[in-house]
Amino acid sequence: MSTPFTDAIRTASQAHVKPEGKKFSYGTAGFRMKAELLESVIFRVGLLAAIRSRKLGGKTIGVMITASHNPPEDNGVKLVDPMGEMLEGSWEKYGTQLANAETEDDLVEAFAQICEEQKINNETAANVVYARDTRPSGPLLVRALESGLSAVGANSVDYNILTTPQLHYIVRCLNSDGLYGTPSEAGYYEKLATAFIKLMENKAALGPVTVDCANGVGGPSLRKLAEYIPKEVLEFNIVNDDVDSPAKLNHQCGADFVKTQQKLPPGLEVTPLGRYASLDGDADRIVYYFTAQDGTFHLLDGDKIASLAASFLGDLAKAAGLGNIKVGVVQTAYANGASTAFIEKSLRLPVSVTATGVKHLHHEAATKYDIGVYFEANGHGTVLFNSNCLYLIQKGHEPKSPAEATALEYLRSLTDLINQAVGDALSDLLFVEVALAHKSWSVNEWSGLYTDLPNRLVRVEVEDRTIFQTTDAERKLISPPGIQELIDACVGKYKQGRSFARASGTEDAVRVYAEAASKGEADILAYKVAEVVAAARMPSS
Numbered sequence: 001m002s003t004p005f006t007d008a009i010r011t012a013s014q015a016h017v018k019p020e021g022k023k024f025s026y027g028t029a030g031f032r033m034k035a036e037l038l039e040s041v042i043f044r045v046g047l048l049a050a051i052r053s054r055k056l057g058g059k060t061i062g063v064m065i066t067a068s069h070n071p072p073e074d075n076g077v078k079l080v081d082p083m084g085e086m087l088e089g090s091w092e093k094y095g096t097q098l099a100n101a102e103t104e105d106d107l108v109e110a111f112a113q114i115c116e117e118q119k120i121n122n123e124t125a126a127n128v129v130y131a132r133d134t135r136p137s138g139p140l141l142v143r144a145l146e147s148g149l150s151a152v153g154a155n156s157v158d159y160n161i162l163t164t165p166q167l168h169y170i171v172r173c174l175n176s177d178g179l180y181g182t183p184s185e186a187g188y189y190e191k192l193a194t195a196f197i198k199l200m201e202n203k204a205a206l207g208p209v210t211v212d213c214a215n216g217v218g219g220p221s222l223r224k225l226a227e228y229i230p231k232e233v234l235e236f237n238i239v240n241d242d243v244d245s246p247a248k249l250n251h252q253c254g255a256d257f258v259k260t261q262q263k264l265p266p267g268l269e270v271t272p273l274g275r276y277a278s279l280d281g282d283a284d285r286i287v288y289y290f291t292a293q294d295g296t297f298h299l300l301d302g303d304k305i306a307s308l309a310a311s312f313l314g315d316l317a318k319a320a321g322l323g324n325i326k327v328g329v330v331q332t333a334y335a336n337g338a339s340t341a342f343i344e345k346s347l348r349l350p351v352s353v354t355a356t357g358v359k360h361l362h363h364e365a366a367t368k369y370d371i372g373v374y375f376e377a378n379g380h381g382t383v384l385f386n387s388n389c390l391y392l393i394q395k396g397h398e399p400k401s402p403a404e405a406t407a408l409e410y411l412r413s414l415t416d417l418i419n420q421a422v423g424d425a426l427s428d429l430l431f432v433e434v435a436l437a438h439k440s441w442s443v444n445e446w447s448g449l450y451t452d453l454p455n456r457l458v459r460v461e462v463e464d465r466t467i468f469q470t471t472d473a474e475r476k477l478i479s480p481p482g483i484q485e486l487i488d489a490c491v492g493k494y495k496q497g498r499s500f501a502r503a504s505g506t507e508d509a510v511r512v513y514a515e516a517a518s519k520g521e522a523d524i525l526a527y528k529v530a531e532v533v534a535a536a537r538m539p540s541s
């Protein structure tokens with residue numbers, strides 16, 4: 001089999017040779033690994049992006065080069081589909097297939113096979129846009145991508161350094177005839193800032209918010225965004241924004257550090273009851289936190305953000321006279337049990353649980369609810385408004401009072417403020433600030449919505465993590481046989497005990513999560529379940 005690009009691919013790929021014998025896999029976070037192993041993979045992702053664009057009649061596809069919260073020496077790559085969503089799951093296998101083609105002949109054959117299987121017309125224009133985070137390996141990898149794109153005749157635009165959600169935003173703008181916004185970095189800041197300023201009109205200033213940018217791309221981006229927002233509306237105190245010292249990226253700072261260590265980034269000077277937030281390395285995750293008067297640290301993670309968002313939006317929908325709108329929350333099994341109980345029992349809103357990975361949450365939020373709030377506990381999430389809801393907010397609902405008209409106006413601005421393509425730390429930051437301002441809540445009041453159940457997450461290294469197969473949104477193991485019964489027996493011994501084990505999709509390990517009425521019990525339960533996991537074997541056949 002051959003395609004019009006066979007010779008060009010063969011020639012160009014000689015400059016981006018695959019590391020011999022290395023196996024790659026397009027997983028939850030695309031391809032992610034040590035940057036030095038990625039060049040051939042990224043060249044081939046260029047080929048895949050072009051095929052995907054041709055398949056969709058020339059719609060623009062995005063390619064983001066980033067390794068998010070991972071160490072500076074890593075890098076990664078993800079594809080963005082036309083509406084700014086993650087690449088359709090059924091196409092991930094093509095990424096894996098291209099990346100693993102051992103020789104040039106294997107590569108041109110794999111390319112031709114995918115074109116054949118997907119009935120690609122190679123005369124169709126292919127349009128691809130790309131960006132990267134601040135990692136030093138970025139420029140070299142961009143050149144590999146460009147080489148792949150040009151070998152297969154794709155039109156492409158380099159958007160240089162952006163946050164991951166900014167690229168998702170631009171892709172969505174480019175594919176929606178400008179209806180979603182202006183497809184540029186400035187267009188993004190203008191859209192968010194305009195909506196934010198409108199929503200903060202006549203609201204008392206909350207005082208400055210301090211944002212730890214993980215020494216990643218979020219720093220320069222937040223500085224630019226802040227230029228569009230008058231200080232009287234909100235003052236940003238931007239810290240950990242050194243992008244010129246690569247070793248500092250995600251080191252002892254950022255959202256992942258704060259969430260997993262449950263403590264302040266070292267060196268951060270804190271005022272009791274002040275608002276603090278941390279972004280991750282590509283600014284698609286955010287967590288808030290504060291210290292109380294007595295110095296104790298309080299984390300306001302993705303679950304707390306989801307609870308605040310659901311409470312605020314649920315009230316606003318009612319105030320706008322949209323009582324029939326279905327507001328719901330999507331979580332994963334890692335959500336703290338106290339947050340689920342709060343949303344279901346106090347807010348009286350439905351909660352769905354999906355498998356880990358934002359693409360699962362996004363899909364559930366988009367299809368099940370009119371206003372779907374989704375957040376992973378680690379702070380990655382957003383709020384989606386479906387077309388029924390957008391219609392009602394924009395023109396379908398006649399307000400019956402000035403109060404209803406005001407609430408509708410707020411909802412309209414919120415659909416502009418909240419990134420509809422993907423979880424976005426900068427958009428989420430402004431959204432949290434709006435919710436707190438509208439509720440006149442301090443961090444203390446927000447934190448007091450519920451008290452987290454003590455919990456523990458441990459990582460267990462096993463010989464073969466693929467034997468751990470789950471069901472029920474990853475909350476129960478169906479393989480190895482008999483293991484779930486052993487876990488249930490452990491859980492049964494602890495008050496408010498809950499625990500589950502699942503194979504990580506991004507690391508070679510099994511994660512065990514446990515929560516219980518006290519910290520000591522949560523730790524012991526996690527430890528006991530980890531022991532069960534470590535000892536688990538498949539019956540020999």
Ligand SMILES: CC(=O)N[C@H]1[C@@H](OP(=O)(O)O)O[C@H](CO)[C@@H](O)[C@@H]1O
Pocket residue numbers: 028029334356357358376378503504505506507511
């Ligand atoms: C417990 C946990 O935080 N898991 C993370 C982690 O997935 P694992 O499959 O658990 O390795 O990385 C994913 C991608 O960034 C993120 O979506 C997810 O929430």
Ligand SMILES: [Mg+2]
Pocket residue numbers: 068069280281282283284285
């Ligand atoms: Mg990230």
